[in-house]
Amino acid sequence: MSVELSSVIPELKSRGLLPDAYETVFVSGSVVRGWGNETSDVDVHVVAAEPWTSSIGEAEHVALEPATLPYEETYVDGRRWDVEYWTTGQLEQVLEKISEEQFADDRGAWRTLSHHEVALLERLPYAAAADDGAWLARTRARLDAGAHRSVLVARCLRNADGSVEDAAGQLAAGDADSAVLAARLAFHHAVDGLQASLGQFGSLWPKWRARRMRLVESAILPYDRYWALETMRTYDPEDPGAYVREIISLCRQISLEVEL
């Protein structure tokens, strides 16, 4: 399943979903990565100088100025398209948040990235341009020049640390079941961080974690071991602590070995 990129802009225009003046239009998501199926949505992103006013009055929240991210939903040939509208100014703010200077700062603005900003940063490396691609190429060059990868890795490891602490604390307190759940969260965050360190971003899309794992070669966590842990093959109901300890040890190993 794929999308005809040259049709995206004409489709938006014909439905009144494209501003008169825009910087770029690009498509992202599973369809672009070649992982789409019959139920997959098409994720379209429009960047323009002026804010878009949503025809359905819907907007997501972002930690930017303006603080809203308008979106539209439409159906093309029976498939749903989700269209996000970013302003040029919002894009600049997101890129500024992940500069080397911000990443080096203990209180850097990268820590304020909201869900949709992270989603954008995780999608840009795989996005497909619906125009001539110049904007996307320039923006990717800016990602590479900044701390894009480091920020996305650091977010995952920070989340993994928190869940490791929870799991260890719960296990020590005798709450093994809660510890198992926390350990699984830690495992997922740590794996996402490992993948991001190897250039496979997508922490907000856990359903594709195994797909991404197939694409990375990691001595720390080869695919077979990843899948054994993901499917809890080493979990023993008589000794849940062993699984928790195995996960904690792996998460700490990933944190130690992964380069930010």
Next chain:
Amino acid sequence: MAAASPVTAASVASLPLNVRIRRHRGTVLAAGYEHVVELSETAVFVWRHIDGVRTVAELGRLLAAEYAIDEEAATQDVCELFTQLVAHGVLDLARPA
């Protein structure tokens, strides 16, 4: 405040719940609630083998084998490293059995 227990060859270390570790541009940092400690290459090697079971002497043996150095000196190095890490709150020390 009671003085910290001295690290001996029989000491066993484990990682505190709150310890964070990061590798960035060739530097490895271990952070607790209050302090951040930079780990040398040999300290990273030792850190990898901290499992709450191995004694300092056993870690010293691993270190000596890895770097082809005297085992007694390596064990002393681990003692000094652990003393520093415990003082900075990024390592817990169990009492020797």
